Amino acid sequence: MLYREALNKALDEVMNADDTVVTLGEDVGLYGGSFRVTEGLVEKYGEKRVIDTPIAELSIVGNAVGMAIGGLRPVAEIMTGNFSLLAFDQIINHMAKLRYMSNGKITLPMVVRFPQGVSRQLAAQHSESYEQMLSAVPGLRVLSVSDVNYAYHALKYAVLSDDPVIFIEHELLYNKKGEVNFSQNLDPFKARIAKEGSDITIVSYLKMVDDVMLAVPEIEKELGCSCEVIDLCSLNPVDYESLKHSIEKTSRLVMVEEDHKTGGYGAQIVSWAAEEMFYTLDAPPLRLAGEDVPIPYNRSLELASIPTPESITRDIVTWGKKNDV
């Protein structure tokens, strides 16, 4: 099953089981979704529950908040991460805060999903990552999974949860293949150990997990070491327990992300490790991230602006050699 099919299946199942679930967004209905995540849903559940919206992201999220207040479980799709900026007031000032400001009188069972990141030459206004911003907002859960099985389970969880969830996808993951274990009972807030190892803990999430996995064989060969790869899955809350456990074993931390280096999401993880795992770390943590530039259109420049399996290998090996890994 493809990643996007797993998401589609998750939506289909929850919509089938609970008729308060609705989904809304640009072209999610008749068109089938610009990445086909909502394909076939309008035929099954009708235009009242699979709602094509105008190009008005502020309203897409703002309306979802109101639908949740009114007793529905909306799943809002934003076509591309960058456009979510138009909805930041609704996400941060409303979706994240109404529960707290009302001291729990208002409950918002809702999801906002969007794909983000560098796809292929979509240029600066279509390629950015916003998990850094959204994971820093109290009142939001932020899920972002790289694995097909997790994609299915995490989205189901997100829709059925009574809390507001930001569900971040990646354009290059939609066609990823994987097995879904439908009967699994999976905690979406638990990190996934993508690969066990004993010498370096490499933490990543979303599409970069796959790039890290591609880099690992070469890194292990070059450094003569074994890497543990952790896929965060939940960006807020973070499963610090799993990270701790791993770092206690390896004494070394590498954080890999696609976001810009300055202020990118991984800073929080490295900063946490510096505060909490200082005496455990045998080497300075390493943060691999995108360059501090808007994403350029040209393919070579685009690839040079973010970590790739090659750059990950190169940078971890250099760091490893310098720090006696």
Added chain:
Amino acid sequence: MLYREALNKALDEVMNADDTVVTLGEDVGLYGGSFRVTEGLVEKYGEKRVIDTPIAELSIVGNAVGMAIGGLRPVAEIMTGNFSLLAFDQIINHMAKLRYMSNGKITLPMVVRFPQGVSRQLAAQHSESYEQMLSAVPGLRVLSVSDVNYAYHALKYAVLSDDPVIFIEHELLYNKKGEVNFSQNLDPFKARIAKEGSDITIVSYLKMVDDVMLAVPEIEKELGCSCEVIDLCSLNPVDYESLKHSIEKTSRLVMVEEDHKTGGYGAQIVSWAAEEMFYTLDAPPLRLAGEDVPIPYNRSLELASIPTPESITRDIVTWGKKNDV
């Protein structure tokens, strides 16, 4: 001179010297600005250059971008930091990226200013801090000064710079008193050593610098040590050189900020130190920040949600004792 008067003086001087400078925002004109930063300007420069706008933050920034394209030097005021979220698309997708996407053909000499942070019981939709988000955007300079003299110089620099600048203020700083040295030649990107010391480097910015300074005497007494206090002034780019220099002297880093702890701005500083100063640090860095909750209205809860001089003292002393400072 008060902090807001220093800002006012800076604006007045640049508007006087260069008639392409305009300022726009809600109530900046006839009303004199909700925090009186623009007081008196409309009388001097007229309604065409001191522009009262409707309540439309997206347009305030979006229009400023267009004004800059058209050859003006706009200074946009957003009344409160939280409302800037409505303009995030314009700030991040346009203001920050147009220069790069056009390969330098478009230049945007513009400033977006706003006050942010916890003032006094303004509750969740009026009290948040967004430097974490905005400092992570390539293409933006982010200045945020705590000192009256710096306020004057940094704002002048920002308006005269040919790059887009986010200028972040704090509601509780406006009435702060200080001396302005008008003839000083001040680099706004250089951190300010608020106090020299030899044992702990305390890094902060904006209003928290003052709270740190209030806490320092007690900390020094309790720990029998001497603290160096660094006021970042520029949040992007960061004057890492000054930080490095200080940490080389003290071997210890404390980061204090008002933002929420998870994903707050200071994570970048601590993460940088962990990567770059690992072998220099003698103790785990300490990050003091706000709690991961929306800001509550009640005064006791509000104060409990952010660092205060008392909590800063308490937390640094505890950390110091634990880590043999």
Added chain:
Amino acid sequence: MNKLEAEDIYYLMVLGRAFEYAAKENYMKGNISGFLHLDIGQEGFSVAAIKAFEKGDIFSTYREHIMAMARDIETKAIMAELFGKQTGVSGGKGGSMHLFEPSRFFYGGDAIVGGHIPNAVGCAYARALQGNEDGVMVIFGDGATNGGAFFESLNIAATHKLPLLFLCENNEYAIGTNIKRAAPFREQAKKAEPYMLTYTVDGMDAKAVYETVRKAQIQIQEGHGPVFVEAFTCRYEGHSVSDSNAYRSPQEMNHCKVKDPLEKFKKELQEKWLCSEREIKSIEAKAQKAVDEAVEYAENSPEPELDALFENVFYEERKNVVS
């Protein structure tokens, strides 16, 4: 409207005004802090609109104390909220701008100008889907009609023919900026004309407001889709307690105050419903008493526990911290 209802409306108007003055007084004393937006001068509008919208959901702004009272939220729980007390409608966490009572279908209490309008649209969508016919009413100021959220909402509500009443309180000012300097015309209903039925009404005339909102709600209930009502009002005080109101001349203020809604509605009570001076005095006394009790209640209520700081960030608290 029958006599009882009219008396109730008058009671709420007097209650509202007394409440606002008491709130102002307690702000000066330091019992209330933050932004405090008083509704004095607009009581008739606020009470009549809420009462006329008999059932259904209500979304309002930060200037909502009186509307909350008109929606039968306890006066003392509102005052306690302003005091930041545990017994406040929002447990002391919201304050004056954030009053919520879903059991009364009252949802704030939003301090982002225009930000609640898309929420109301979404709620109207939910109601339509659920087959609930009472509709939703969203109240906002003239200042909100210049923002994108408002416009997107007109378009969406009209496209889906949602059961939504847009109610604009046009007091001609957004803080210190007159509407004529922020829009090309004074009447904001014009903006809604391409999309839906619109009405304008004198917002200082509670009876007229009542009738117009009633009519609009009935049209909505009949399935005509969204309706826009604009009421012209006058706020007597500054934008909030900390605003000096210096931008309005004494002449403008006098002119604006001349049609006091309480005076006008009192006449209505006397002339149409033949209420005696005594009956009216008794209503007024009852209102003052309720406000005095509310202040006393707020004063004597406990502060929230410190633990409350961490409560209600999420529904599923157990998931809050994994590590």
Added chain:
Amino acid sequence: MNKLEAEDIYYLMVLGRAFEYAAKENYMKGNISGFLHLDIGQEGFSVAAIKAFEKGDIFSTYREHIMAMARDIETKAIMAELFGKQTGVSGGKGGSMHLFEPSRFFYGGDAIVGGHIPNAVGCAYARALQGNEDGVMVIFGDGATNGGAFFESLNIAATHKLPLLFLCENNEYAIGTNIKRAAPFREQAKKAEPYMLTYTVDGMDAKAVYETVRKAQIQIQEGHGPVFVEAFTCRYEGHSVSDSNAYRSPQEMNHCKVKDPLEKFKKELQEKWLCSEREIKSIEAKAQKAVDEAVEYAENSPEPELDALFENVFYEERKNVVS
């Protein structure tokens, strides 16, 4: 419009169509990537609107290749940009959606639907302040008229009577969503009526577009404030090259293509300007040649240096890194 101008318009239309087909072909070959939005079917609209807006600033969307050419930006520099080459108008950093040439007062090239409209408003403000009378034209699709940025702009432009021409290209679709499913009516000019003068025109008729835009610009230059022009068009291809266009039936496509703008304008040339078949063929050949040369130029141009990655993030590069 005189004969020379008419020939130029026809040349640009043919050039535009040939360019778009060449771009599509090179997309299939892998020479162009990302999103590629073709303007086929709308050439008449794009060329005539730009030509009619004689001077002044232009802000457009991601579907702007032909407009850029009509604004005298070199065809080869545009094709090179699509190829991501150093010689592209944006140095290969922008791509198809981000063509900028301030020396021709052409500012994109914006890929946020509606996001450039407030920028155009700001530029119009600057022009008014500078006493420049040519005005600003902002071009956007029907899909953009449902977003807050558009509405805020109508309000602000009207309030300040700015010299701004709002030009809506209504091809009835935003990707796969028909405008009648995203707004309560098909004609988006209705939304502008409360604020300004509006015109609608057949966007498949280049001459009509030319005359309407010309008239609108003259009104703007005379100080009447903003004007809104809506042109109904038909795009022949999918939304972008990667869109299958499956949501439009063959019948709908046939109906839509019947009024081909090139055919129509060719008749105009022949009947009104008495152009011979030979003259027309020569124009067409010249256009095809220009496109072939542009492709060759783009193919042979160098890739940007890797250093370009870090260039032009800021103007003051020296300040970029302090540490």
